[in-house]
Amino acid sequence: MADQREEGEVEPDFEKKHPLENKWSLWFDNPNQKQTQKQYGQSLRSVYTFDTVEDFWCLYNNIRTPSQVNVGATYYLFKEGIEPKWEDGRNQKGGCWTAPVPGKGDSKKTLDAWWLNSVLACIGEQFTDGDEINGIAVVIRARGDRIEMWTRTASNEAAQTMIGKQLKQYLDIPESSKIGFSVFEEKINSGGGGKAKDRYMV
Numbered sequence: 001m002a003d004q005r006e007e008g009e010v011e012p013d014f015e016k017k018h019p020l021e022n023k024w025s026l027w028f029d030n031p032n033q034k035q036t037q038k039q040y041g042q043s044l045r046s047v048y049t050f051d052t053v054e055d056f057w058c059l060y061n062n063i064r065t066p067s068q069v070n071v072g073a074t075y076y077l078f079k080e081g082i083e084p085k086w087e088d089g090r091n092q093k094g095g096c097w098t099a100p101v102p103g104k105g106d107s108k109k110t111l112d113a114w115w116l117n118s119v120l121a122c123i124g125e126q127f128t129d130g131d132e133i134n135g136i137a138v139v140i141r142a143r144g145d146r147i148e149m150w151t152r153t154a155s156n157e158a159a160q161t162m163i164g165k166q167l168k169q170y171l172d173i174p175e176s177s178k179i180g181f182s183v184f185e186e187k188i189n190s191g192g193g194g195k196a197k198d199r200y201m202v
Contacts, residue, residue: 017052021125023080025049026059030073049080056123066115066138066145067108077119078135084150086184090134095154095183095199097164099171101145111138111145114171118147121170128166129159147171154183157200164202178202 031043048059066075076084085091101111115138121127122136137148149167151160160181168179180198187196 017054020051020053020056020123021130022123023049023051024056024077024123025080026063027076027078027084028073029076029084030070044076044084051080053123060116060119065112066140067112069140071140071142074137074139075115076135076137077122078150079133082134084135084137086188090152091150091184093154093185094134094150094152095160095181096137096151097149097160097167097179097181099147099149099167099173099179101147103144107145111140114138114147117170117172118149118167121166126166126170128162132156132159132163154181154185154199160200161202164200168202 026047026049027044028047029044047063050056050059069075078084082088082090099114101107101114118136118138122133127133132151132153134150134152137150139146139148147167149163151163153159164179164181167173168175168177173179178201181200181202182196183199186199190196
């Protein structure tokens with residue numbers, strides 16, 4: 001078949017990759033049993049690091065979606081060099097927004113859509129204060145699945161509030177539903193149970 005391309009038209013370069021602003025690492029945690037704070041991280045594994053759009057989709061298309069993994073498992077997508085632990089130097093002064101996946105309707109479909117949308121917003125630098133974003137997690141639990149957006153400066157109320165509002169927007173959470181921001185230092189000081197009052201709500 002003759003080539004229909006016009007003279008002077010540039011042939012597309014399918015080998016060319018589109019770099020992301022940051023390098024990102026996917027982590028997976030799948031403990032056999034409920035962990036205490038001291039045990040946390042023992043089953044945490046770094047899976048893959050990428051820095052292009054194409055490498056992200058290569059990864060995403062070859063792993064299970066959150067709805068397909070075991071209850072108790074967690075996916076974390078964090079900027080390279082930041083471990084998904086409260087004690088990591090870049091998380092210590094931070095906290096996280098928690099968006100519980102609604103239990104009604106097709107909650108597993110919502111879970112997968114929320115994870116993909118939040119990940120794309122992170123790697124695509126869609127948040128106004130992107131430097132504040134450390135990573136995103138999808139937490140699969142029997143009592144309810146959730147998305148967690150980890151940030152670095154809990155005391156910066158303006159930045160955290162903006163991030164929380166934008167996260168709700170990207171997940172299509174209605175205005176009537178509130179999500180809360182908790183502080184890691186307070187979680188650690190609460191005795192390791194991870195229970196801390198929300199400092200901010202949007």
